[in-house]
Amino acid sequence: MQIPTERQPHWQSRKALLLITCAALTISVWMMSSGAVTGASVQTFQSSPVTRGNLEHQISAFGVLVPQKVQSLIAMTEGRVSQLAQRPGAMLEAGQPILQLVNPKLQRQLEEQELALQAQQAEFLLLQQQLEQEQLQLQHDLRLAQAEQQLLQTQLAAKQELFRQQIVSALDFAQSEALLTQAKQKVLLAEEKLKGFVSSSQNRLAAAELNRQRAEKQRDIAKQDVLALAVSSEISGQLIALDESLKPGSQVVAGQALGQVAESGQLLAELKIGAVDAALVKPGQAVTLNIKGKPMLGEASWVSPNVVDNFLRVDVALLSDLPDTARANIEVKADINVGTQEQTLLSDRAAYIQKPQQRQALFVWDASSALYQRREVLIGSLTPKQMQLLDGVKAGEQILLQVPAALLNNEVIAPEDLNG
Known part of the structure; x- marks a missing residue:
């Protein structure tokens, strides 16, 4: 007589399958995490090939719009302030009262x-x-x-x-x-x-x-x-400054400077560039300005002969109509086009190259030794993204772009030194 075996309930089979699946997922996640940690310890490095092409050299600048013609508001007589009719930033017509004085x-x-x-x-x-x-x-x-x-x-x-x-x-x-x-x-x-x-x-x-x-x-x-007790401007423009001490009841003496009015529509850009680019900028160069998000063409009209606080001042004449949002003292950004070098050797700019027109050390890949070798190269113009290579390298060679500070004085750098 054959004794029948008891079958397992269906829910117990599903439970066992679920446990096996969870265990497999846990092992997979652990293995992936371990691999990610191991991979995170490996640092990558970048290099750039030397190519021949045209270098559009632009220098970034920043500054403000300044008026070409400014009238200073000078008190012609003494008196006591009875009313402040305008505040800085106000647009004025010629003869429009700015503040009122009284003097019985x-x-x-x-x-x-x-x-x-x-x-x-x-x-x-x-x-x-x-x-x-x-x-x-x-x-x-x-x-x-x-x-x-x-x-x-x-x-x-x-x-x-x-x-x-x-x-x-x-x-x-x-x-x-x-x-x-x-x-x-x-x-x-x-x-x-x-x-x-x-x-x-x-x-x-x-x-x-x-x-x-x-x-x-x-x-x-x-x-x-x-x-003269009614202080006004002889020109139409913007009130760009007013003595902060002026308030109703305050006393004003004859000859006191009260403020400034800038003639509207007569603005220029007063820009600053880094001293390292001073030799590249000259009057007459084209400039592209960004004024409140609107592009505008300009031309360098004057370059200061003096470097102050490691910056050089460049005045730019505006060649197109000003946008309605343009006002004196508004901050602007600009790119100064200092020239185009045609069919010159170029590469991406190495992070450790900071000064143009100088002979400096670059690390160039040597296939025979499988090392980056230190080499003196004459650097020409620099842009934020590219650098001009005047001699010391050939087209097709690879330049190391990122070098740890501890390796900058090495004669050679192995790839594993960069990954370690």
Whole structure:
């Protein structure tokens, strides 16, 4: 008799299969982790082939937009600040008030000068009237003297005929001649008086006019002082600076610098480059600027002869219309195109090469020894990504780009030294 065997339940078979699968996954994950750790200890290194091509050499620069024309705001008179109408960054029209000062003393002086001018004007008019009256009187006296002379001359002519006929005596005729001579002297005297009066009256009027003009000038000065209490710019542009100490109630003295206004649309880029690139930049080179994300063409207009804090200043004239966002003191970035070297030896830039136009050590792959050998190479131009190799290497050779600091003075470097 055959005894039947008891079959395992279905759920127990599935449980065993699940345990086996989990164990296999655990072993796989452990093996992969071990391999990753082992692989992480291996360092890779980079090299670049020497090729022949064109090098577009650009130098990166940074800086700000600066105005070409700036007007300084100078207080022309003293006063107390009553209102600040504008703040730095505001766009202004010529003559638009920026801040208002008050000075009651200046207002009183203006009123006094107005009265003084009116008094001088009245005196001038009065003098004119007086001189006109005096001139009329002198002209009248002259005409009377001339009439008297004419009458006596007629009488003398008549007596001369009577004297010839011996009707009048010689004494009577002589008296008539004497009277005519006196009349002629009166006419001459009246003419001299009138002539002298004309000259003197002109001088008196000139003196009175000078006094009137002086009073008018004093009035204008007082008026300008009052108008100067409203501080404004003579040019349209942007208010780029305002004395931070200015506030309502603060005192301002004559000659005090209050701020600056930059003429709108007249900006240039004031850039800085590293001193190592100083010999490469010259006026006239093309420049591509980035102003608030918008590209703009420019041209180097001036290169400073002095290096300050390891930077060289380069001014760039803008050749295209400024974007609406362009303002003075906005930061900009730029690339200066210093030239193109055609069909020259190039490679990717080695991290340990920092200075252009110098002979420096590079590590070049030597296939026969399977080592990177130290070699003196004349470095030409440098860009952020490439370097020009003037001599010491050939096209097709490999340049080691990354070298640990501890190996920089070695004569040779083995690949395993880089991976260790």
